[in-house]
Every structure is written in structure tokens, then in C-alpha cells.
Amino acid sequence: MSKYSQAALPRWFSLCVFLAFVAAFPAVSPNAYFLNIMGFAGIYILLCTGLNILMGYAGQISLGHAAFWGLGAYISGVLTAKFGWPPILALAASVTGTCLVALAVGIPTLRLKGHYLAMATLGVGIIFHTVFAQSASLTGGPSGLVDVPSFYIGSITIGSALGNYYFIWGWVAIGLLGALNLGQSRMGRALNAIKGSDVAAECMGVDTYRYKVIIFVLSAAYAAVAGSLYVHYINFVAPDTFGFMNSVLLLTMVVVGGIGSFWGPVIGASILTFLPEYLRAYEGLEVLLYGLILVGVMMFMPQGLAPLFRTLRLRFRLAKRAQGGN
Amino acid sequence: MRGEVILSIAGVSKSYGGLMAVSNLSFQVRAGAIKAVIGPNGAGKSTLFNLITGLEAQLCGGIVFNGCHMKGLKPNRRAALGLARTFQTPQIFESMSVLENVLVGRHLRGKAGLFAALLYTGRSRREDLAMRDHCYQVLEKVGLAHKAHEDAGDLACGQLKLLEMARALALDPKILLLDEFAAGLTRQETEHMMTIVRGIRDEGVTVLLVEHDMHLVMNLSDEIVVLNFGEKIGEGTPEEIQKDERVIEVYLGTEV
Numbered sequence: 001m002s003k004y005s006q007a008a009l010p011r012w013f014s015l016c017v018f019l020a021f022v023a024a025f026p027a028v029s030p031n032a033y034f035l036n037i038m039g040f041a042g043i044y045i046l047l048c049t050g051l052n053i054l055m056g057y058a059g060q061i062s063l064g065h066a067a068f069w070g071l072g073a074y075i076s077g078v079l080t081a082k083f084g085w086p087p088i089l090a091l092a093a094s095v096t097g098t099c100l101v102a103l104a105v106g107i108p109t110l111r112l113k114g115h116y117l118a119m120a121t122l123g124v125g126i127i128f129h130t131v132f133a134q135s136a137s138l139t140g141g142p143s144g145l146v147d148v149p150s151f152y153i154g155s156i157t158i159g160s161a162l163g164n165y166y167f168i169w170g171w172v173a174i175g176l177l178g179a180l181n182l183g184q185s186r187m188g189r190a191l192n193a194i195k196g197s198d199v200a201a202e203c204m205g206v207d208t209y210r211y212k213v214i215i216f217v218l219s220a221a222y223a224a225v226a227g228s229l230y231v232h233y234i235n236f237v238a239p240d241t242f243g244f245m246n247s248v249l250l251l252t253m254v255v256v257g258g259i260g261s262f263w264g265p266v267i268g269a270s271i272l273t274f275l276p277e278y279l280r281a282y283e284g285l286e287v288l289l290y291g292l293i294l295v296g297v298m299m300f301m302p303q304g305l306a307p308l309f310r311t312l313r314l315r316f317r318l319a320k321r322a323q324g325g326n
Numbered sequence: 327m328r329g330e331v332i333l334s335i336a337g338v339s340k341s342y343g344g345l346m347a348v349s350n351l352s353f354q355v356r357a358g359a360i361k362a363v364i365g366p367n368g369a370g371k372s373t374l375f376n377l378i379t380g381l382e383a384q385l386c387g388g389i390v391f392n393g394c395h396m397k398g399l400k401p402n403r404r405a406a407l408g409l410a411r412t413f414q415t416p417q418i419f420e421s422m423s424v425l426e427n428v429l430v431g432r433h434l435r436g437k438a439g440l441f442a443a444l445l446y447t448g449r450s451r452r453e454d455l456a457m458r459d460h461c462y463q464v465l466e467k468v469g470l471a472h473k474a475h476e477d478a479g480d481l482a483c484g485q486l487k488l489l490e491m492a493r494a495l496a497l498d499p500k501i502l503l504l505d506e507f508a509a510g511l512t513r514q515e516t517e518h519m520m521t522i523v524r525g526i527r528d529e530g531v532t533v534l535l536v537e538h539d540m541h542l543v544m545n546l547s548d549e550i551v552v553l554n555f556g557e558k559i560g561e562g563t564p565e566e567i568q569k570d571e572r573v574i575e576v577y578l579g580t581e582v
Contacts, residue, residue, distance in 0.1 A: 178444040185443035185450060186429075186436045186457070189422070193430040196419030203379055204497060205405035205434035214440055260421065 011262065015180060018266075019173050023166075032161040039161075039233060041273040042168040043226050046175045048253045048265030050222025053179055055251075056260035057188060058215045059195025060110065061118045064125025065250050068220040070132055070242025071098045072227025077148045077237045078138055087151045091228045095221055102220030103213065110212040113198070125247050132239035144238030151232040158232075168229050175222055180262055191215060195260075256297050258304025267305045332357040332532050333378070333501055338387030340373055340556075347373040349556040350387070355501070355549075360523065360533040362543045365553035366577055371536040372414060374553070375505055378534075379411050380404045392500060406434055408500030412490040412507060414536075420479035424470060427478045427489055428461040431496030435460075461496050468492045468522055484515040491522060502526060504535040508542055520546055544568070552577060 022038075029035055051065050075094035079085040085093070109120040133142045140146065150159040151167060158167045182188045193201035194208050202208045231237045249272070257268020275293065279286035301308060333355040340348040348370040355361045363371050376382040378389060380401040389396040394407055410431070419427050436457055438450035465471040468488045473481065481489060487507055494502055504523070508516045516539065523546060527533055537543050543550065544564045552560040552573050560573040567573055 181446040182440075182443045185446070186433065186438045186454060187440055187443040189426055189430055190433055192422055192426075193419045193433075196421060197417040199381060199401075200413065200417035200419070201430065202401040203381070203405055203411055204431050204493065205402050206430065207400075207402045218440065 011180060011184075014263075015176060019169075019176075022169050022173075026162055026165060035161045035165045037273060037277055039164050039168050041270050042165075042172045043230050043233070044250075044253060044269035044273050045266050046172050046226040046229070047223055047250055048257070048269045049175050049179050050219040050226070051250050052254050052259065052265040053182065053191075053222070054215055054219040055254060056264065057183065057195065058191040058212060060212055060216065061114070061121070062216075062219070062247075063118050063122040063244075063251070064128070064247055065121075065219070065223060066242045066244075066247040067125040067128035068098050068102060068223035069227045069230070069246075069250075070128060070237075070239070071101060072224030073231040073237045073242070074132060074139055074145070074227075075224075076228035077145050077231040080232070081145060081148045082138065086153075087149065087228075087232055088153055091225070094228045095224045098220050098224035098227070099217050102217045106213045106216035110209065110216055122244070122247075125242075125244055129239055129243050132242060139237075139239070142239060144236055145231075146236055148231050148235045148237065150235060151229075164233055168233065171225055171229060175225070176262075176266070183262055187211070252294065256294065256304055258306025261304070261306040261310075263309065264304050264306040267309070271305070330357050331355070332392055333534065334388075334390045335374075335378070336388045336390070338374075338377060338389060339385045340370075340377060340382065341385055346556045348377065348384075351553070351556065351558055352387075353551050353558060353561055355532060355534055357500075357532050358527065358530055359548040360527050360535065360546055361549045361551065362547035363534065363536045363551050363553060364538075364540075364543055364577070368555070369553040370556040371553060372505060373556075375411065375503055375536065378404075378503060379409060405497060408498070409503070410494035410497040410499035410501070411503035412487070412494050412505055414505040414509065416483075416486040416490050418478045418481075418486055418489060420477070422478055423475050424478050424481070424489055425458065425461055425465065425474040428464055428492050428496045429457055431493035432457045432461055434497060461492075464492045464496050467495070467525075469518070483510050484512065487511060487515075487519065488522075491519075495526065499531060501532040501534060504533060504537075506536055506538065508537060508539050516542060 025038065026035060047065070047069055051062065054060050054062055072094045075097045076087065076090040079090040079093055080087050105124055109117060109124070112120055132139050135141075150157055152158065158164055190201065190206045190211055193204065193206055194211060198208055253268035253272045254265050255268070256272060257266065258264030275290060276286065279289050282289060297305065331354045335354070336352050338348055338351045339346065351370075351374070363374060365371055373382065377384050378396075380396065380399055380403075391404070391407060391409060396404060419430060422430075436453055438447075438453055442450035462471060462474060465474055468491055470485060470488050470492060473485065478489060491504075491507065507519055507523075511519065520542060523533055523535075535547070547564060550562065550564060550567045551558060552567060552570075554576050559576060560567055560570045562570070
């Protein structure tokens, strides 16, 4: 390869390996319960990948990301359950609607920086939660919206655990590929530059404000898809899923996995989805253990878990090279 | 082109609270020249650079660059007109490689937007390769090509200054603003920098620089502006400045 090769191939390779593993997983998986959790993991990966594009790539904090997840879920849920739209149209409407709202929210808030942006997005999240809970005639209020149909395209209904698994992970694959491509593009570099130094990026000709708005909308689009998948998956939606605590959970997943790295959100979302399931065996201690694990990760691996994998791979390569030399 | 006025500062003022950082300042920079701005600490040199690049807005007065009024233009629009700068403390994108840093300087020469990025289109890929090619050459020009794929955060101070220079040059600027590019450099590194700056000038790029090193300023610049407390107290060739009574009194001292 040339002296300035893009180093894209290795990452595409690992993404292909990962997706092949995911595709083959149902063949060896123990049961439907496991597939179910994998489905949720997929939804969280989609959410966290979107959030990571905003926070990890571009360095803009959002403490209200669950609001866009909720908006995507409610638009899709209400249109199908109350107005009888086919889910595929509802999904398109939910992505479009959420993007428009994100644009309206992003234009004023992204003029703010750092803590101020954090506070503004926090406020936006709380407002949305209140709207979901109070618009009872549409959303079913605090007790939730019931009878949301499963996803169907024409006469094919995606209702089984296996069908949902592949449907969700198909979207995850698209989302991951998009994030991977973005990371090594002209735009990805501009976003990274904004994270590094807002002022220098601006002086190099990057329209920082415009890029921040674009990326805010894109990350909301990821959340909208995740929301739509979610609501048709569990056929029900309630406002508390999209409160402040879940915005923090998404943030925790990204940070534990490794903020700014491509695999970070995948690792973080997978671990924090599966961990509570395994901790159930230690009833009563689960919250404590969960907290201890998070504190441990942050104390000993402040960069998150993703760099750990990279170090292992490098060591493996070095060891291999050493063997080859002998 | 050469010899015409490319940058004109006319009656520009800027104050912070009651303090006048730049006060009714006027001077012109001719195309193809190296012009230096000197003055004691707090004379308003950095503020002047921030006003020209649009990071701060002036209170009154006008800045005209290449026939274009800069009022109300954001820094990125000014960069698009051909105005590039370096920073006193290097503003490097630390999580990126050296080459990627320079590629950000090349940003305006690319077109690929969000959808090209997400879909990784053939056109965006070709555009990217061409940009990489060019940026690598810029790195070769400043002598940093051997570090192209290293993390920018790992560079030494002198190399950071070179990287900032390369990043600004990747923009293909008409005028380059250098804010204390020799600060913290060794004698040898400074000489290397001066060679680069002369090379840039010979390629037709105008240079406006702020510098404390008098040896450097006197050797390198075609013209000098001297500021004190935000006001211009002298302007002319290095020889004229060295003889100017008022400049010697407030700044140069008697030993020069």
C-alpha cells in the first residue's frame, strides 16, 4: 500500500468478523431468552454508536440523548397503534420527525460549549420526558402506550425472537458501517478537529457550528431508528424508559466502552446490557456489584475498555513477530 | 499582484472593559512581503491577530483583505478567502496523526459531505487520496514527513511548530499569520523556520508575523510595525526602525 494508506482495511475486517459472528450466533445460542437480550444489546449499540459520534468524534456532550430515543419510539408507536400506519412508513416518519426536532433543538443549544451545553441538553431531556408523560390522549400518559404492532413489511411479520434478532442487527450493521466510514472521512477529521481545538478548526476553514448541528442531527437519527426498533420489538412504550437515568446509562455505556473509539460503544453497550442479567444471581447485591464494576473500570481504565483490546492485539502481533524472527 | 496592498487595517480599535488593547490602528501589508509586528508584552499583537482572523470582533474600524471587507465574516469564511494562521501556543489536534492534522488544513479543498462520508463513495475516496498526497508533500516541505503517521500529541515543541506551519500551508493561503513561531525553539530550529518562511514568501505568499526575537525580525522582515499599548509608534524597514528614536526609547533599548 502507499505511504499514506488509509488503514481502513483492518477495521473493516474486524467489523466483518464481528458481524459474521453475530449472524452465526443464533445457530449456537442456548435459547430465545439469550437472543432477546442480544436484541436489546443491538438497540443499545445503535444508540451508543450515535451518541459516540456526537461525544466521541466531535466532543459535544449530550445529557438528554434518551429524549431522541423516546421521540423516535413514540412517533413510530403512536402512528402505528393509534393511526394504523404500516411500521415501515412509521419508521421513516420517526427518523424524519426526530431529525427535524433535533435540528430545532440543536440550532440554539449548540452555540453553547462544555458545561453549558450539558445543562441545556439535560433540560431538553427533562422537557421531552414531561411531554411524553403529559400528552396522555396520544401517548397513553405515564402508564404507557400499549398494543403497538410488531414490525411487518407487506404480509411478512417480524414477530419471532429470531426474526427480531436479525432485523435489529441488520440495522446495527448499517449503523456501525456508517460510523466506521464517517470516522475516516473528511467530515470525520473535521469533527475530530473540533474536539481537539474548536478555534484551530474554525481557523482552518471548518464551519464548526454547522458541523456540530449536522452531527447532532445524525446522532438523533441513530436514536430514532433505535427507538422505532425498540417500540415494535416490545410492543409497548412508557415515558420512564426515556428519562434522565437512561440518558446517563447511555453515557455510561459509551464511557465504559471507550469514548471516541469505534468499538467503544459496542463493548460498553454489550457489557452493560448483559451484566445486570448475570448479576441477577446475586440478588440484593446486584446494584452494589454493578456500581463497583463501573467504579473499577473508571479507576483503572479511564480510557474505557476498547484500548485494552487494542493493547492485547498489539501484544499478540508483537509476540507473533518475535516468533517469526526466531 | 506583488507589491499591491493585500491586507489593510484602517482605524481598528478593540477594548476589554476600560482597557484599550488596540487603539485606532492603521497599517497595510503588501503582497509578497514579510511584515513583522513587534512590541512589548501587552502591546496588542495577539489581539490584532485575533481581529484579523475573526476570532474577536473589533469595536470600530475596518479590515480589508484582498479587496474583501471582513466585517461580520466568521473565521472559517476568512480562511476560505485565503487567510491562514498559526498560534502562539500550538493548537494541535492531539488525538489525530500528524498527517491527519495537515489534512484538516486541507479541509476547504475537499467537497465530500455527510452522505459521501457515511457511504464511503468512490469519489470521496479519490478526493481523500489526492488530499493525502498533497498534505504529505507539504510535510516533506517543512521536513516532518518522517513523522506523518505518528500521533501529533507525541511531537516535541519544535515539531509542533512545524506541524502548525504545515497545517496552515495546506490551506494554500494568500497570507499567512505567524504568531511567535520561534518561541521556545533552539537556534538551529529557528534558522530552519526562517528558511521555510523565506521559501513561502518566494512562492508568493504574504507573511505577517508577530515575534519577540529581534535578531530574527531584523533579518527576516521586509517591513516592521511597532506597537505599544495598542497604538502604532513606528513603521518602516528594519533599518529605519533601528534608528527610530521613539521605538528605541520604548522597546528596543539602546543596545540594538
